[in-house]
Amino acid sequence: xxxxxxxxxxxxxxxxxxxxxxxxxxxxxxxxxxxxxxxxxxxxxxxxxxxxxxxxxxxxxxxxxxxxxxxxxxxxxxxxxxxxxxxxxxxxxxxxxxxxxxxxxxxxxxxxxxxxxxxxxxxxxxxxxxxxxxxxxxxxxxxxxxxxxxxxxxxxxxxxxxxxxxxxxxxxxxxxxxxxxxxxxxxxxxxxxxxxxxxxxxxxxxxxxxxxxxxxxxxxxxxxxxxxxxxxxxxxxxxxxxxxxxxxxxxxxxxxxxxxxxxxxxxxxxxxxxxxxxxxxxxxxxxxxxxxxxxxxxxxxxxxxxxxxxxxxxxxxxxxxxxxxxxxxxxxxxxxxxxxxxxxxxxxx
Amino acid sequence: xxxxxxxxxxxxxxxxxxxxxxxxxxxxxxxxxxxxxxxxxxxxxxxxxxxxxxxxxxxxxxxxxxxxxxxxxxxxxxxxxxxxxxxxxxxxxxxxxxxxxxxxxxxxxxxxxxxxxxxxxxxxxxxxxxxxxxxxxxxxxxxxxxxxxxxxxxxxxxxxxxxxxxxxxxxxxxxxxxxxxxxxxxxxxxxxxxxxxxxxxxxxxxxxxxxxxxxxxxxxxxxxxxxxxxxxxxxxxxxxxxxxxxxxxxxxxxxxxxxxxxxxxxxxxxxxxxxxxxx
Numbered sequence: 038x039x040x041x042x043x044x045x046x047x048x049x050x051x052x053x054x055x056x057x058x059x060x061x062x063x064x065x066x067x068x069x070x071x072x073x074x075x076x077x078x079x080x081x082x083x084x085x086x087x088x089x090x091x092x093x094x095x096x097x098x099x100x101x102x103x104x105x106x107x108x109x110x111x112x113x114x115x116x117x118x119x120x121x122x123x124x125x126x127x128x129x130x131x132x133x134x135x136x137x138x139x140x141x142x143x144x145x146x147x148x149x150x151x152x153x154x155x156x157x158x159x160x161x162x163x164x165x166x167x168x169x170x171x172x173x174x175x176x177x178x179x180x181x182x183x184x185x186x187x188x189x190x191x192x193x194x195x196x197x198x199x200x201x202x203x204x205x206x207x208x209x210x211x212x213x214x215x216x217x218x219x220x221x222x223x224x225x226x227x228x229x230x231x232x233x234x235x236x237x238x239x240x241x242x243x244x245x246x247x248x249x250x251x252x253x254x255x256x257x258x259x260x261x262x263x264x265x266x267x268x269x270x271x272x273x274x275x276x277x278x279x280x281x282x283x284x285x286x287x288x289x290x291x292x293x294x295x296x297x298x299x300x301x302x303x304x305x306x307x308x309x310x311x312x313x314x315x316x317x318x319x320x321x322x323x324x325x326x327x328x329x330x331x332x333x334x335x336x337x338x339x340x341x342x343x344x345x346x347x348x349x350x351x352x353x354x355x356x357x358x359x360x361x362x363x364x365x366x367x368x369x370x371x372x373x374x375x376x377x378x379x380x381x382x383x384x385x386x
Numbered sequence: 387x388x389x390x391x392x393x394x395x396x397x398x399x400x401x402x403x404x405x406x407x408x409x410x411x412x413x414x415x416x417x418x419x420x421x422x423x424x425x426x427x428x429x430x431x432x433x434x435x436x437x438x439x440x441x442x443x444x445x446x447x448x449x450x451x452x453x454x455x456x457x458x459x460x461x462x463x464x465x466x467x468x469x470x471x472x473x474x475x476x477x478x479x480x481x482x483x484x485x486x487x488x489x490x491x492x493x494x495x496x497x498x499x500x501x502x503x504x505x506x507x508x509x510x511x512x513x514x515x516x517x518x519x520x521x522x523x524x525x526x527x528x529x530x531x532x533x534x535x536x537x538x539x540x541x542x543x544x545x546x547x548x549x550x551x552x553x554x555x556x557x558x559x560x561x562x563x564x565x566x567x568x569x570x571x572x573x574x575x576x577x578x579x580x581x582x583x584x585x586x587x588x589x590x591x592x593x594x595x596x597x598x599x600x601x602x603x604x605x606x607x608x609x610x611x612x613x614x615x616x617x618x619x620x621x622x623x624x625x626x627x628x629x630x631x632x633x634x635x636x637x638x639x640x641x642x643x644x645x646x647x648x649x650x651x652x653x654x655x656x657x658x659x660x661x662x663x664x665x
Contacts, residue, residue: 111540122513186405191402210615
């Protein structure tokens with residue numbers, strides 16, 4: 038199992054690290070990106086050796102101009118095509134600008150308009166609605182299923198894992214095309230409903246004002262549940278069976294075992310599943326574009342789609358930029374909070 | 387001897403298989419459906435939507451490839467994906483080496499700046515990019531699709547390769563340095579061969595993300611420059627209702643990724659899960 042543990046939990050920093058196998062420069066790393074860091078004890082052990090090698094390595098491998106040369110080519114492209122555009126987006130968000138005419142500085146007017154824009158709140162509301170389908174339903178569902186399953190090793194897990202994860206690697210356009218067809222009025226889902234005698238349920242799901250949101254959300258749940266299951270199935274096998282035995286000795290029932298052993302044991306996997314699916318729900322674009330284009334009316338209208346429409350269809354680039362900045366702020370904040378929680382966990386571990 | 391506990395364990399194992407199989411089926415059935423559909427005629431599809439196709443009829447694929455112009459989109463996809471994957475892998479390997487092997491003034495700040503590129507949604511860069519491509523005279527060229535995607539892949543690649551280089555056995559480097567190896571020599575002759583698994587994972591992940599990229603291409607490309615996902619999503623005219631042709635087009639889009647995924651599923655899962663902040 039140990040190889041699986043290493044494979045499956047790079048973020049838990051359980052990878053066994055021998056201080057002498059590592060470069061001195063990595064020792065003081067704070068683990069940006071959730072990557073492994075050695076324990077404090079190995080730091081002190083290695084300190085003496087590190088100093089000596091440090092000197093030699095630096096002298097021999099070059100003055101510190103060198104690392105910059107390695108980073109520079111990629112960083113320049115990154116600077117021009119990502120970093121400066123990010124700054125420009127923030128700048129444009131303070132302008133009244135069509136995207137091609139002269140831009141006029143209007144201060145926070147775009148943001149003030151945004152705060153009073155019912156369509157924007159509707160988009161935020163729909164993103165929140167999709168969080169339920171992308172994040173909460175798949176995680177609870179996968180937790181429930183994994184806790185019903187055996188914790189022992191199952192043969193053929195690689196097969197199930199591969200299959201369950203497939204929706205994650207597929208183009209969301211393909212997923213959208215498939216489900217658009219499944220949901221059409223004479224499509225397989227409605228035919229199936231007729232077959233089992235539920236004719237009253239037959240409807241053009243994606244065009245229905247009440248059910249379009251649920252239909253798009255259901256596709257989201259379908260995409261995400263495999264991810265959560267793959268994560269939790271790997272995680273639960275890494276939990277020490279003795280913890281369950283101990284819990285049983287103390288008379289814990291199944292629910293208590295879940296609450297006090299399984300749930301804490303899966304903490305890292307739950308965090309990862311949460312981040313991935315939550316951000317997917319905030320960013321959802323491809324799926325909405327293919328399935329409904331925000332419709333019917335504005336029933337499935339989300340923030341990313343609003344950026345697209347305002348900027349490239351209504352030629353309100355400044356306003357679109359303000360929406361994009363708001364969206365980016367929320368996503369970066371969520372990511373930063375998770376980083377912080379994870380690094381705090383690691384310090385306490 | 388069978389006692390109650392082992393019987394319970396056995397039944398639990400069987401129950402686990404039943405559950406897993408059921409949900410595996412739900413994950414896969416839509417794809418099976420689209421494959422069946424791609425071989426059916428429109429009439430056959432409405433007559434028996436659930437049945438396997440009566441014959442292996444490739445007409446829909448021919449129609450998609452020629453009539454619906456998937457040959458053009460496929461070509462665009464290849465023209466964009468190949469340079470993005472190759473160039474960003476090289477650049478990321480270099481910067482990952484720089485960050486993983488050295489400490490230098492400003493290293494953490496630079497890393498945080500690159501981390502930003504991993505977190506922001508494409509929406510936050512797309513408006514100025516659109517403008518920038520005009521200014522550079524690159525609008526309606528493949529460069530408008532290639533350069534931004536290299537820049538965005540660079541952010542993930544740097545973190546990925548940095549982690550790889552940080553876990554390298556330093557005895558080797560030490561020995562090489564003593565023998566008078568240059569930094570470039572250390573990277574190329576010693577660390578590069580050891581980094582092949584990480585690099586391979588990076589290549590397949592970047593391939594998938596670039597191949598499937600939708601938003602950026604939708605905004606920055608038009609006409610023949612469109613790659614497969616955008617071409618498929620924007621099918622026009624009689625093809626919008628021709629589900630078998632769309633199904634054939636979908637297969638052309640997902641088959642390359644699916645094949646890679648089946649061979650490198652560990653790389654895919656590990657990469658997508660550890661790069662938890664990449665969208």
